[in-house]
Amino acid sequence: MSVEATGPAAPSFESRVHGSLLGGALGDSLGYAVEFDSVAAIRARFGADGLTSFGQLDDGPHFSDDTQMTLYTVDGLVEALEWANDGVAADEIACLWLAYLRWLATQDVAVSSAAPTPQPRWIDAQDVLRHRRAPGNACLSGLASGAMGTVARPVNPDSKGCGTVMRSAPFGLVPHIPREAVYKLSSDAASLTHGHPSARLSAAAFGLLIHNIVGGSDVRSAAIEALGYVNAVPTKAPELPERLEAALRLSEASNPLGPEELTTALGEGWIAEEALAVGLYAVLATSGSEPADHFRNAIAVAINHSGDSDSTGSIAGNILGAYYGDACLPVEWLEALDAPEAAVVRGMADRLLAVTTG
Template sequence: MSNVPGPSVFSGTAPSPESRIHGCLLGGALGDSLGYAVEFDPIEEIRRRFGAAGLRDFAVLDGGTHFSDDTQMTLYTVDGIVEALEWANSGVGADANACVWLAYLRWLDTQGETLPDSAPRPQPRWIDSQEVLRHRRAPGKACLSGLATGEMGTAARPVNPDSKGCGTVMRSAPFGLVPHIPADSVYKLSADAASLTHGHPSARQSAGAFSLIIHALVQGSSLAGAAKAALARVLADGEAAPELRERLEAAVRLAGEAGSGTILNPEDLVGELGEGWVAEEALAVGLYAVLATAPQTQVDGLPDPVEHFKDAIALAINHSGDSDSTGSIAGNILGAYYGTACLPAEWLEALEAPEVIRGMAGQLVAVTTA
């Protein structure tokens, strides 16, 4: 299998870096928000509430919805990266993982947790003043406990050594949005940041693989090409967790079968790929949803990005599992691929605090495209 990503679908003007950054962060928040409405519901309950096709639109959520800790931590990942790049752009070297760790400690404070005496006291930044991010939205236990140790976890000295929850994957898209760095560096940055809270190899490697997918898309890869490149990286790693290999291989294989019209139903989806509560399952489900719904609807001979986005998010969230994380992963991928062109306008109108997400996207654009 080649490590070279395949060509992009775009025959005309590809999305700008700014559009991809905004698309990735907003798309992830949309998938997270729709999925958060059904995160803890079995598929039978989802069908009872929303019909046989499940939840497919914000319009049916009379009480509205919110984004979860997935979007919160993604935005704090952005903030850590932005701070590291601000230092770099001013000519001062900074430990990128330390900047991300300090950002996560500030996120921990927003969750009402007390920082241990051994932890540093980070200086506040713009993101910390955003009240919408101070709500507790079902944060992952390992994220909380790993940060609460006050120790900066590393791959060699991990906190929560047995934890491989999806809390690493769902926050890692921003590493792939940083331009002008090689794929191996993207993988390492993402895997190192995962080690701050989760020590299991699959948690680190799944986060790295996800960031590689985003990175390849930003570089102009096709969706299938980005998936195959990430899979090839995992297969070539003699230390890769076997469960990650199995799930990614299954996601790519099953998505290929979907091209003949065979898309997994929710029961078979979790049977084949898992419920998404752990890292490799969440990545596999989100990736499968994107690849399996490769659009049939065409606009001027090209795929309709909005319909693809809607179909992929619906597939990613309607199952008995961690619907917000699998939805956010699918949204991140398609936003990075299509840019903002795939985001449904009516969904953006329903999104909680889009100005905060755009604000963080704007900061990342400023330090990466100046």
């Protein structure tokens, strides 16, 4: 079975939203357990196949800043849509900036007095989000500066860390908007913390990938279309198409890449285009007799390498959840996820659905 050749009956939009957000949280949580470990250390700890299930962990799983920021992305979009539903025009990027500033407050980071003071929302009262789990330096410093980064006035102009990509799946989960809007939202939101073109375009490519999948495309076609779109915009980041084209090509090979070959070919995932390429490769190079088997197999490839395992695991989980819906999420993995953490993911999914579908 191949994800691009044979697909399931189309899941509902509601199932795709829950699947993508929960799938990302599961991939993030498993990957976070080995985020800073070399593949040699992972094998020494978990055996030749590496970490493949939550049952191998001594402590309960927890998601990292990747899922935290993804949920705050959802909240920024929800606030903008709430205003729109009330007939009031809102600046979507300003809403996202305020949401990210509220996330920053959960990390106990001092913020410049130049920054506005956002009004609290439901998500801010969820204690399970108030943990510091290896947040990206550019996300912290860009927000703490108090400046609202834009393409014209970038913060961290040379940074292309994966902190833009790992939080951008929700842009593809907003229905009834054109791909031009998905591109602009995800690219401009990336500029709030990262100024390098590859950081912005990688986030846009990921948002468009999810958008295309939700619209009914298979994963490979969705990726090709997203890549074609970002290649056509005036801003260029040649490293992004190089990595994504390699991921697409290598995923068709009869012999899958081992962890060492994976990072040599696509990178370790610490920077934006590498994280997206590794997550995409993991999805396209694996399969399963059932959607949950494909999910397990893909996450195993996405996290068992010497690199940013939680981000690459999160991206792979977002993709598969958007494609299959929540039917692909292994029941035993959902049961292993910390109950309050799972509840806040579901809560934010429901809030997004409430303002988009009623």
